[in-house]
């Protein structure tokens with residue numbers, strides 16, 4: 001028997017931690033539950049994928065600078081243009097050598113403020129007081145144009161985008177025990193992220209934390225044995241994991257088991273997901 005369900009992404013589960021790690025919107029999973037003798041549960045991710053389009057054309061930007069009207073530049077225009085062109089060549093050199101962090105910092109802290117009068121990144125978040133007092137450009141429309149170009153290049157060479165792991169951890173849960181108070185065993189929780197490893201996991205049963213680990217430091221995969229309470233009624237397992245990426249991605253998993261009185265059922269179910 002195969003069931004398909006969606007995890008409820010509106011859950012209050014670990015909202016605080018999500019804010020702490022500044023995560024993107026949770027990924028939604030389709031759970032495919034194979035209620036075989038093993039009760040193997042697996043996850044197939046759907047939804048977002050990040051493709052990194054590295055298309056910055058700094059040569060064109062240099063041409064734009066070269067051809068901009070001298071009267072829009074603080075004097076002496078020619079010298080200032082030459083300085084910016086030289087700095088952009090340095091950025092190109094860094095990109096060529098894949099030293100993206102230095103290239104990004106040079107654009108952000110050196111070149112962009114001079115051309116735009118702004119101390120802001122491509123998301124318009126400011127650094128310092130946000131304003132560069134003596135920009136080299138004095139025409140507002142040219143500043144605007146250079147702002148657009150600088151932000152485009154910044155977003156393209158941002159190391160967080162270039163080295164992005166866009167797949168969240170995978171979570172698998174296996175259960176091989178019985179379904180009465182006398183023969184319940186434990187969930188075996190298997191979490192892994194092959195690309196960036198794991199940063200944090202949190203496993204709760206009925207809202208109580210069983211495992212919390214924020215010292216994983218990029219460990220590729222982990223297993224946990226989580227005991228099912230030998231108490232009649234429904235018990236809810238929740239697993240939350242985030243990867244060790246600069247732009248973290250997260251996964252949720254939730255499963256519910258109904259434990260029955262002794263002598264009841266004798267195995268085979270039910271496990272309810274959702």
Ligand SMILES: [Ca+2]
Nearest residue numbers: 165167193195
């Ligand atoms: Ca991954």
Ligand SMILES: [Ca+2]
Nearest residue numbers: 165166245247
């Ligand atoms: Ca990511």
